[in-house]
Amino acid sequence: MKKWILLLLALALLAGPAPAIAQPTEPLCFPDVPLIDTCLHPSFVAYWRDNGGLPVFGYPISPLEQFVGDEGRTLTVQWTERNRLELHPGNPPAYRIQIGRMGAEALARAGRDPFADPPDAGPQPGCLWFPETGHNVCDQEPGNGFRTYWQNNGLRIPGLSRYAQSLALFGYPLTAPQMERNANGDLVLTQWFERARFEWHPQNPARSRVLLGLLGRELYTVSQPFPDLRGGRSVFGVEINRGFGRVTATQLAELGADWVRYNGIRWDEVEPTPGTRNWDALRQVEADILAINAAGAVPMVVVRNAPVWAQAQPNKPCGPIRTDALPAFAAFLTDVVARYRQPPYNVTFWELGNEPDAPFQLVGGDEPFGCWADENDNDGYGGAAYAAMLKAAYPAIKAADPRAQVILGGLLLDCAPDRPLANGQPCRAGRFFEAILRAGGGAYFDIVAYHAYGYFSPNRDPDRERPNWSDRGGATLGKAEYLRATLARYGYAKPLMMNEGSLLCYRSSPTCRPNGFEEAKADAVLRLYARTIAADLLMSHWYTLNGPGWQEGGLLDSRQQPVPAFRAFQFARQQLGAARYLRPVTMAGLEGYHFRAAESEVIVVWSVDGVERTYSVPANARAIYDATGVVLPLSETLTLTTAPRLIVIPRSQ
Numbered sequence: 001m002k003k004w005i006l007l008l009l010a011l012a013l014l015a016g017p018a019p020a021i022a023q024p025t026e027p028l029c030f031p032d033v034p035l036i037d038t039c040l041h042p043s044f045v046a047y048w049r050d051n052g053g054l055p056v057f058g059y060p061i062s063p064l065e066q067f068v069g070d071e072g073r074t075l076t077v078q079w080t081e082r083n084r085l086e087l088h089p090g091n092p093p094a095y096r097i098q099i100g101r102m103g104a105e106a107l108a109r110a111g112r113d114p115f116a117d118p119p120d121a122g123p124q125p126g127c128l129w130f131p132e133t134g135h136n137v138c139d140q141e142p143g144n145g146f147r148t149y150w151q152n153n154g155l156r157i158p159g160l161s162r163y164a165q166s167l168a169l170f171g172y173p174l175t176a177p178q179m180e181r182n183a184n185g186d187l188v189l190t191q192w193f194e195r196a197r198f199e200w201h202p203q204n205p206a207r208s209r210v211l212l213g214l215l216g217r218e219l220y221t222v223s224q225p226f227p228d229l230r231g232g233r234s235v236f237g238v239e240i241n242r243g244f245g246r247v248t249a250t251q252l253a254e255l256g257a258d259w260v261r262y263n264g265i266r267w268d269e270v271e272p273t274p275g276t277r278n279w280d281a282l283r284q285v286e287a288d289i290l291a292i293n294a295a296g297a298v299p300m301v302v303v304r305n306a307p308v309w310a311q312a313q314p315n316k317p318c319g320p321i322r323t324d325a326l327p328a329f330a331a332f333l334t335d336v337v338a339r340y341r342q343p344p345y346n347v348t349f350w351e352l353g354n355e356p357d358a359p360f361q362l363v364g365g366d367e368p369f370g371c372w373a374d375e376n377d378n379d380g381y382g383g384a385a386y387a388a389m390l391k392a393a394y395p396a397i398k399a400a401d402p403r404a405q406v407i408l409g410g411l412l413l414d415c416a417p418d419r420p421l422a423n424g425q426p427c428r429a430g431r432f433f434e435a436i437l438r439a440g441g442g443a444y445f446d447i448v449a450y451h452a453y454g455y456f457s458p459n460r461d462p463d464r465e466r467p468n469w470s471d472r473g474g475a476t477l478g479k480a481e482y483l484r485a486t487l488a489r490y491g492y493a494k495p496l497m498m499n500e501g502s503l504l505c506y507r508s509s510p511t512c513r514p515n516g517f518e519e520a521k522a523d524a525v526l527r528l529y530a531r532t533i534a535a536d537l538l539m540s541h542w543y544t545l546n547g548p549g550w551q552e553g554g555l556l557d558s559r560q561q562p563v564p565a566f567r568a569f570q571f572a573r574q575q576l577g578a579a580r581y582l583r584p585v586t587m588a589g590l591e592g593y594h595f596r597a598a599e600s601e602v603i604v605v606w607s608v609d610g611v612e613r614t615y616s617v618p619a620n621a622r623a624i625y626d627a628t629g630v631v632l633p634l635s636e637t638l639t640l641t642t643a644p645r646l647i648v649i650p651r652s653q
Contacts (some may be wrong), residue, residue, distance in 0.1 A: 029157035030059055031583040031594075037064060039182040039302040041078050043488060044085045047097045051155050051169065056212065057268075058082040061220060063536065064484070066493045071604075079220040082212050085193070097533070102215035103174060103192045106581065114174040114192065115154070137191065138551060140209070146177065146191055147200045149210040162281025163342045171195040172471065182213060193269040206441060210417050228324075229370040229405060230539065233298070234577035235507070236569065237530050237541040239500060244546035252545060255555070255566060256573045261499050261541045263354055263368055264302030269318050271332055273309055277337070291346050300349035303336065304368070318353075318371040319360040320385040329389070330396035347512075350397055351449065351499075353409030356386050357432035369412075373432050381428055383435025408436075410449035410499045415468035416482045422467060433483065433627045437490040447538060448483055451500040452476045453553075454524070456517050456608035459610040460505065461527065461642045463589070476501065476531045476540075487507070498540040502553035503529060503565075512552065521553070522568035526627040526644045528605040529572045534581045534593040542569065564628050571629035575602055575646060589613045590640065600651050606644040623648045 019554025028048070029040035040060045042049055048057055057468065067077040067084070076087040077100075084100030099223045107114055118133025127138035130145050139145030152192035154165030171194020180190040182199055190213075197213030204211075214365050237259030240248060245262070252260070262285075269281040292299045305317040308409040310325035321329055333350075340347040358370035359382070365371070372389075374382035386409075397404050415427035417434065436442070451476035454462025464474035472478025480496050487494055503524040505512035543549065547556030547563070555566040579597050585592030590613060592605025600622065616639045617624065624632040625646045638645055 010629065028060075029583050033059060036060070037222060037582070038078075039578070042098065042487075043087060044078055047085065048332075050553060051242050056153060056169070057085070058214065060217060061216060063490070064493050067484065074492070076493045081214045081216045081218045083216050084219075087488050099169070099195060101171070101194055102219060103171065103194050103196050106193060106197065106215050106219055107174065110286075117175065120176060125268070131171050132172060135176055136172050138177070139199050140189065140202070144206055144209060145200065145597065146210060149198065150193075153241050159170050161188075167614045169195065171548075181451045201632075204652065211455055219331060221225075229443055230258075231390070234573060235539040236529060236573045237261060237264070237297075237499070237539045238542045238569075239541050240288070240292070240545050240546040242288065243284060243332075243454050244544075245291040248546050248556065249291040249295050251560065251562065251566075252292065252297060254575075255545065255569060257545070257569070258577075259300060259539055259541065260297045260545075261300045262288060262302065264304055264351070266305040266317075266404075267303065267329065267332055268305045268307040270336075271328075271605070274309055274328060277335060286345070289340070289347065293344060293346055296498030298349070299345070300351060301340070301347050302351045302409075303333065304353050304355050304409075308470050308527075311577075313360050316365040316371060318365060318369065319361060320369050320372050320374075320382065321389055324388060326392040326612075330392045333393055333396045334400045337397050337404060341401040341404070347406050347565035348401065348403050349407060350448075351409055352390065352393055352445075353386075355412040355451065356383065356409040357383075357411050357413065357429060359429070364575070370509065372409075373429065375428070378428065378436075379431065380435025380438065381430075381432040383432040384439040386432070387439035387444070390441045394444035405446045406444070407449050407497070407499075409449045410451050410484075411479075413450050413479050416472070418482075419468065419471070425578075427468065434486055437486065437492070442487070442492050444492055445494070447495045447497060448487070448498040449497050450479045450483060452479060452481045452498050452528075453458060453501055453506050454502055456508045456512055456515075456520055459522070459642055460606065461591075461606070461610070463524070463531075464608060465502075476528060477535055480535050480537060495538040497534075497538040498528075498532065500506040500541060502541045502543045502549070502552050504551040508548075517552065522627045523643045524563040525565050525568040526572050526604060526646065527574055527606065530593050530595075533576060533595060534584070536581070567628040571625070571627070571646075574629075575648075583635075587613075588617065590615060592644075595606065596651065601649050603647040603649070604644050605638075605640060606642055607640045608642075610639050613643075614638070616642050617647060618649050621647050 027037040027042050028045045030036045038060045041064045049364050060078055060080050062079040064078050067075050069075050078085050086098045088096050088098055120136050123129035124136045127136040129136055137147045137150050139147045146270045150166050150170055155168040157165055161574050173191060173193050175192040177189050177191040179187055181187050196591055197215055199211045199213055201209050203209055220242055236256045236257050239261040245313055265285060270278050278402045289299050306321050312320040312322045342366055355369035356372035357376045359373040360371040361375045363371035372386045372512050394406050399404055411433060414429050415421055417427050419431035422426055455468060463476050466475035469475045469478035476498055485498055503521045505517050543556050547554030547560055548558045555569060557563050579595035579602060582594040582596055589608055595602045606617055617636055617638055624634060627644055
């Protein structure tokens with residue numbers, strides 16, 4: 001045991017410090033490699049490339065996920081065929097990426113104690129001698145073998161000697177070379193190191209006779225970094241406003257949405273005085289939830305609005321809860337979850353508030369959104385108060401229903417704190433989410449939700465051009481990138497959902513529809529769900545199904561009859577409901593994605609800025625559609641605008 005402690009102390013100084021370099025914003029994908037469908041996360045791309053790439057690390061085999069390390073800390077990691085890349089956000093910048101102790105872990109899993117074997121007698125001529133573990137590393141033929149490979153590879157860290165760089169990558173030898181069977185069943189000469197297993201394959205060409213064992217594949221078990229929260233359902237969701245569940249039940253079933261966000265259950269209605277429970281106040285809510293279930297969708301329910309006696313800010317039911325009232329809120333949640341977890345309601349997804357990062361100073365108290373944020377809190381914008389609520393609410397919900405999933409109230413995220421506003425002022429509102437994590441709230445929610453709206457402008461993509469997010473790819477993709485990066489800095493990887501978004505007609509202006517608003521809204525539906533799948537979001541909810549919706553964003557009109565966006569939702573659900581993301585379209589000036597569907601491959605593509613651009617249609621294309629499913633003529637090229645086109649081609653083997 002003492003030897004292990006000494007080795008860990010020594011390797012802690014070497015194992016994985018990387019030069020502070022700008023991180024790429026794009027993942028590294030391998031579309032032409034069979035069975036490699038996972039992209040290397042942007043956090044690790046530069047590290048992977050700079051320190052050996054494919055021979056050293058292999059292809060990525062997992063998404064970004066959480067892993068409990070040696071010290072019991074939960075780390076955000078990505079597994080590759082030969083290693084595990086780890087984010088250590090609390091370390092100085094140069095030490096934030098490290099690699100796993102794969103060799104030591106594999107030996108431990110096999111029940112082998114390398115220090116139980118006798119060490120080598122001493123240094124051998126022509127070999128590297130490691131007194132720390134008592135083993136030599138030698139070549140198997142002149143100028144080629146384990147010694148040469150160890151010396152010629154290492155983490156390229158400025159300031160370290162070549163020896164120290166190799167030690168940082170592979171660690172010390174833990175065993176003497178001996179014949180062992182590898183994962184393929186081949187009997188090969190093998191030597192184990194802290195972070196690798198060297199194998200000698202004399203039948204290979206000279207430069208490939210030393211191979212690193214696929215320890216990542218051998219150690220990684222696909223235990224789903226996130227639970228299978230969708231249960232085989234698609235990413236297609238909508239929101240239905242309170243009171244419209246029964247009214248739109250037929251249309252919901254016709255639409256085919258798998259998820260319905262419902263806002264929601266009000267605490268102040270059920271418990272106007274402490275300790276009471278007025279369940280009759282929820283008769284309409286119960287009828288709506290029953291209708292959602294009957295239409296075949298899964299209800300996801302928002303809980304909001306504190307009663308007068310629990311309000312931290314007078315006349316602000318949407319705002320923070322008094323600290324001394326948090327136990328009462330927890331007790332209320334216990335009763336609500338216990339009541340509605342069972343059939344016929346079947347609610348297991350609970351969202352705590354709606355746009356809590358909207359400040360109570362600017363929001364009317366009885367609004368269906370907000371208002372936990374505090375403009376006077378320069379550091380955290382009120383996020384710590386929301387974290388305190390989570391710490392009371394989460395255990396209560398889980399105790400009432402261990403299956404329940406707790407959703408962080410959908411964030412408005414008007415801006416990101418690491419970018420100044422257009423006027424040069426800092427983005428104070430963006431500090432809310434990080435303040436939740438800084439206050440220890442990260443362990444008290446399961447899913448992060450956010451919102452992404454755009455206002456109609458003819459032949460534009462308002463999501464991509466959303467102020468404060470355009471330099472990150474727009475509201476849908478940019479906010480997801482920011483949230484994931486912020487979670488990773490605090491050691492978390494959690495599912496994301498976009499649970500409120502649509503194309504809006506500003507203040508319901510009568511000029512929208514004559515200028516193509518309804519057609520543009522249909523286009524926005526297809527763009528949204530293509531991005532949702534490509535960004536690996538848990539799901540997205542269009543706001544709303546019921547019409548005409550806030551600022552005309554509904555999929556139904558004022559008579560609750562379908563508009564073109566309704567048909568676009570149906571068509572996108574039909575084509576992409578079971579699709580898996582493959583790779584992006586890489587042509588400049590276009591945004592688009594390749595997907596693998598059940599019986600075909602699908603491309604969704606459009607111009608990023610409304611400028612007409614020509615796209616070469618694959619020669620084997622079977623069909624081309626507009627956003628609503630109208631069949632377009634097959635041609636060799638398409639002239640693209642912001643109106644997306646969906647192209648179906650045969651599925652490659």
